[in-house]
Amino acid sequence: MTVQAIVKPNTYFDSVSLMSLSTKANQIDGVEQAIIAMGTEMNKEVMKNVGLMTPEVEVAKSSDLIIVVKAETDDLCESAFMSIDELFTKKDTSKGKSEIKYSTIASAAQGIPEANLAVIAVNGAYAPREARKALENNLHVMLFSDNVSIEDEIELKKLAHEKGLLMMGPDCGTAIIGNVALCFANAVRKGSIGIVGASGTGSQEVSVRIHEFGCGITQMIGTGGRDLREEIGGIMMLDGIKALEEDEATKVIVLISKPPAPSVEEKVLAQIKQCKKPVVVWFVGGNEEKVKQAGGHFAKMSKEAALKAVLLAGAEENKLNKRALNIPLIEEVRAKLTPEQKYIRGLFSGGTLCDEAMHTAMEKFDNVYSNIQRDPNYRLKDKNISQDHTFIDFGDDEFTQGKPHPMIDPSTRISRFIQEAKDPSVGVIVMDFVLGYGAHEDPVGAMLPAIMEVKQLAEQEGRHLEIIGYVLGTELDPQNLEEQVEKLLAAGVTRASSNQNAGLLAREFVVKGE
Amino acid sequence: MSKINELFNQKLNVINVGIESFKDDLLMQNTEVTHLEWTPPGRGNPDLIAALDLLDDPAIIEKIEAANKLAVERIINSQPVLIGFEKAIDCVPGMTKTTILHAGPPITWDKMNGPMRGAVTGAIVFEGLAKDLEEAAHLAASGEITFSPCHEHNCVGSMAGVTSASMYMHIVENKTYGNLAYTNLSEQLSKILRMGANDQSVIDRLIWMRDVFGPILSEAMKLNPDGIDLRLMLAQALHMGDECHNRNVAGTTLLIQALTPNILKTDFSMDQKIDVFEFVASSDYFSGPTWMALAKCALDAAHGIENSTIVTTMARNGTEFGIRVSGMAGNTWFTGPAQKVIGPMFAGYKPEDSGLDIGDSAITETYGIGGFAMATAPAIVALVGGTIEDAIGYSTNMKEITTSENPNVTIPLLNFMGIPTGIDVRKVVQTGILPIINTAIAHKEAGIGMIGAGITHPPVEAYEKALLALSENIK
Numbered sequence: 011m012t013v014q015a016i017v018k019p020n021t022y023f024d025s026v027s028l029m030s031l032s033t034k035a036n037q038i039d040g041v042e043q044a045i046i047a048m049g050t051e052m053n054k055e056v057m058k059n060v061g062l063m064t065p066e067v068e069v070a071k072s073s074d075l076i077i078v079v080k081a082e083t084d085d086l087c088e089s090a091f092m093s094i095d096e097l098f099t100k101k102d103t104s105k106g107k108s109e110i111k112y113s114t115i116a117s118a119a120q121g122i123p124e125a126n127l128a129v130i131a132v133n134g135a136y137a138p139r140e141a142r143k144a145l146e147n148n149l150h151v152m153l154f155s156d157n158v159s160i161e162d163e164i165e166l167k168k169l170a171h172e173k174g175l176l177m178m179g180p181d182c183g184t185a186i187i188g189n190v191a192l193c194f195a196n197a198v199r200k201g202s203i204g205i206v207g208a209s210g211t212g213s214q215e216v217s218v219r220i221h222e223f224g225c226g227i228t229q230m231i232g233t234g235g236r237d238l239r240e241e242i243g244g245i246m247m248l249d250g251i252k253a254l255e256e257d258e259a260t261k262v263i264v265l266i267s268k269p270p271a272p273s274v275e276e277k278v279l280a281q282i283k284q285c286k287k288p289v290v291v292w293f294v295g296g297n298e299e300k301v302k303q304a305g306g307h308f309a310k311m312s313k314e315a316a317l318k319a320v321l322l323a324g325a326e327e328n329k330l331n332k333r334a335l336n337i338p339l340i341e342e343v344r345a346k347l348t349p350e351q352k353y354i355r356g357l358f359s360g361g362t363l364c365d366e367a368m369h370t371a372m373e374k375f376d377n378v379y380s381n382i383q384r385d386p387n388y389r390l391k392d393k394n395i396s397q398d399h400t401f402i403d404f405g406d407d408e409f410t411q412g413k414p415h416p417m418i419d420p421s422t423r424i425s426r427f428i429q430e431a432k433d434p435s436v437g438v439i440v441m442d443f444v445l446g447y448g449a450h451e452d453p454v455g456a457m458l459p460a461i462m463e464v465k466q467l468a469e470q471e472g473r474h475l476e477i478i479g480y481v482l483g484t485e486l487d488p489q490n491l492e493e494q495v496e497k498l499l500a501a502g503v504t505r506a507s508s509n510q511n512a513g514l515l516a517r518e519f520v521v522k523g524e
Numbered sequence: 525m526s527k528i529n530e531l532f533n534q535k536l537n538v539i540n541v542g543i544e545s546f547k548d549d550l551l552m553q554n555t556e557v558t559h560l561e562w563t564p565p566g567r568g569n570p571d572l573i574a575a576l577d578l579l580d581d582p583a584i585i586e587k588i589e590a591a592n593k594l595a596v597e598r599i600i601n602s603q604p605v606l607i608g609f610e611k612a613i614d615c616v617p618g619m620t621k622t623t624i625l626h627a628g629p630p631i632t633w634d635k636m637n638g639p640m641r642g643a644v645t646g647a648i649v650f651e652g653l654a655k656d657l658e659e660a661a662h663l664a665a666s667g668e669i670t671f672s673p674c675h676e677h678n679c680v681g682s683m684a685g686v687t688s689a690s691m692y693m694h695i696v697e698n699k700t701y702g703n704l705a706y707t708n709l710s711e712q713l714s715k716i717l718r719m720g721a722n723d724q725s726v727i728d729r730l731i732w733m734r735d736v737f738g739p740i741l742s743e744a745m746k747l748n749p750d751g752i753d754l755r756l757m758l759a760q761a762l763h764m765g766d767e768c769h770n771r772n773v774a775g776t777t778l779l780i781q782a783l784t785p786n787i788l789k790t791d792f793s794m795d796q797k798i799d800v801f802e803f804v805a806s807s808d809y810f811s812g813p814t815w816m817a818l819a820k821c822a823l824d825a826a827h828g829i830e831n832s833t834i835v836t837t838m839a840r841n842g843t844e845f846g847i848r849v850s851g852m853a854g855n856t857w858f859t860g861p862a863q864k865v866i867g868p869m870f871a872g873y874k875p876e877d878s879g880l881d882i883g884d885s886a887i888t889e890t891y892g893i894g895g896f897a898m899a900t901a902p903a904i905v906a907l908v909g910g911t912i913e914d915a916i917g918y919s920t921n922m923k924e925i926t927t928s929e930n931p932n933v934t935i936p937l938l939n940f941m942g943i944p945t946g947i948d949v950r951k952v953v954q955t956g957i958l959p960i961i962n963t964a965i966a967h968k969e970a971g972i973g974m975i976g977a978g979i980t981h982p983p984v985e986a987y988e989k990a991l992l993a994l995s996e997n998i999k
Contacts, residue, residue, distance in 0.1 A: 024771075024903040024904060025808075026770065026771070026868070026903070026904035026905075026906045026907050026977065027903070027904070027906045029867075029868035029869070029870065029906065029976065029977065030868045030906035030907075030910070032868065032870070032871050033868045033869065036871060043871055043872055044871060045870070045871035045872075050806065050807070051713065051806045051807075052712065052713045052714050052806065052807055055713060055714065055715060056714060056870050056871070059715070059872075060870075060871060060872035062871070062872075072805075110920050111561050111917070111920070111921065112539075112558060112560055112561065112924065113560060113561045113562065113563075113921075113924045113955040113956075113957055114560070114562075114924065114951070114954060114955055115539060115541065115560065117923070117924050118539045118558055118560060119539065122537065122539070122558055124535075124537045124556070125537045125538070125539050125558065126531055126534055126536065126537050126538075127531065127536060127537070127538050127539070128538070128539045128540075128541060129538055129539070129540045129541065129542075129546055129550075130541045130542060131540075131541065131542030131543040131546060132541055132542040132562065132564070133564065135564075135568070135570075135573075136564050136565065136568070136573070139565065139573065139576070139577065139580075140541055140562075142580075144539070148527070149539065150527070150528070150531055154542070154543070154546075155542070173527070174526045174527040174528060175527055175528065176528055176531065187531065187532070187536055188531070188532060188534070188535070188536045190536045190550065190553050190555045191549070191553065192538075192546070192550075193546055193549075197553075228532070229532055249528065250528075252526075253526060253528035253529055253532070256525070256526065256529050257529055257532050259532070447549040447552070447553070448545070448546065448549060488549075488552065
């Protein structure tokens, strides 16, 4: 064992840097022990204590840099000195970001005075607290989180209402503010139609149809699914209507929801009556008469809602491509299906899209089951087993426990699709593929292998399996709309041009003996 | 125009909490977005969230904010001035010949770790209460020695903080509020009592400090009736690259420069004076305790303000880490286990040789220097991970858990931002961000001394206990 020292006179390094270099020097191969330090009394004392004192070190001054190495041989000491030299010249070149990081809404709001909206997507147990903090800091809120109690929702919405702020949610997945899509929303043109929606994918659908008709959106306010319930009283929808009414850019207002609680419906209708701007109302499965009496424009379906809105906004009807239903196709498909192939299976990632298609089927069939049926008699006994006509919303809580939403993770729907395709009583499977911000980067592609598989299987069994696909999206969305549609067509899937048409086609395909 | 309509006409500027991909989508749309470094408040513990919610009541918030404003004002406005050096028995309240003050929250002999026991037995021998270390250990265990935290006697003590009757103390007076604070003198070097070393060389040094060093400093300060304005000097030292906990080279130079004329005027011999200057020059740490006393002096002035959630003490005894909070007057300690200190070590030592975090020196971080002022000490960034950006990150991050900035003590690199001041228990529990502490590492065995330096954090439990107590206390 040998101990060698190099003393570099009048060479200053900070002690902490040298301790760090010492640590690295001790990791060099062949080094038994190394110290790199200034020649201060304290350091010399340490070297003495650990047996690294040499005559050179003894006389070193506090302004001298000392490198001492203990190794098996002189050669190893020499090579260690060379490696240590490299340590001195090597600088950390990693460029850390020194941008300010905030940990709380309050500190961020204070540090960024221009901030005006908080998007909150944390576990429901913590969400109300964060939303309250945002409102207290005068931020508008989009609360994506679900599993928030109704009491918390009431409190948050009351606070927002008092402060004149948006409280979109809880469980609000869709909004467009100032032409910026928030969470799950599509890239649509700026225009003159404002939307207030309690149904996320319903709002997406209407905004995309409006875009396709050549018009655009001013604002799309999400309220969260429970806003029109008795307890909440439609606070956000009422404030939303008022704001759009006062918004100069907005010419027409569209309301989208499941049918409201009666007392809330009354309030909403009263506000429609007062409103100076035309209001189109699409309450999925709602009542036409009351809306008309209030002076509103009733729409039974999504495309119809978009159409009414664009006409009220000044679009010329004869210039619109309304995408009428393909009647010859219906005849063609009916002919291919056997009498046993009676049922529709709707497999949806969008809740309102599912609801709309289900209501379309319910107009002609009385055996329509679903996990989101309001009538308990028609709710699926086992969500995993279909019954007659079945429509499944894979975004419903019971499917998303501990799992991402089907618009992000399509796996649950894929396995169910294969299961349904094997059922000989199934005539048509209808599915949505949602594009836009937040959604899966290639939803059709994810389903494609399964489609190929079942098509082949059906062919082997000598039956026709009709699959309808609807791609919800615009050409401006981050995913490529055209490519998604082409993938469907190439796989032999029937493409529906809207969710409304998807529901109608599915229903008509399995109507027997008309 | 309503706020909602204002929003429609503004450029969207989003604070994103939770799912990070939503931030990416907004960036794709050229929208300003800030993603929060968010974690569940109170580590998701429902009791703590309930306590936070309780303290969020508007009426209670108003009380807390008013109290905290006052507490922070008192920290910032304090003007600690070094007015002298005297033996502990002659100046420290409650000191007796058989009292040993120690760092951190209260602790009994049987719970003390290696370095603390080493320092205690060394001090007993130094005071002549026992003839050797063995007898000293016996005496320490006998109950005849009164152990008490430095903090409960207006004192602070670095590392083991062991302070006995005949050790010389800094005396620091708060010219704004009148309170006094004390701390003993740096022993310099590494094999020293406060690090747990206690052989004859350590005792001999303590004797020299008692008989020569302390008396010279004491005489010198008697010739300086104005005292030395420590806050001013601290501000200068920060501008010269010290964070004044682990880097004290500038501060020590300034302090000895201020002391020198009067040291020269004393009646001591030239050789003794030269010994003093050489001793001070032997280590940068000479002014380390001085800044601790300054911080203690300012923070004591902010202690005991009803409803305040500001931390006034962070201190460790090597076994436990304790904090005190302004709103819980007197000596109410909230504790958790002392943590490991991570950082570079002297050659020949390994992380497993380290004693746990020890010392009252975290009073500097409580005041806003040390780890909190890392951004002003680029020379020692190796302690905190190696880059200047890391150092800046630590200082800006501490703003998340503090109440204000101290305009009297600033960091040039951060556009002269004041040091982050007034750690708020609520913010620590809410964010999960723990104060960062720069500190030295003592060997875990008694008798060895300092073996490295690095960074550490308080145990979150101390803050959680404090929050629960505050939520019960503030009505």
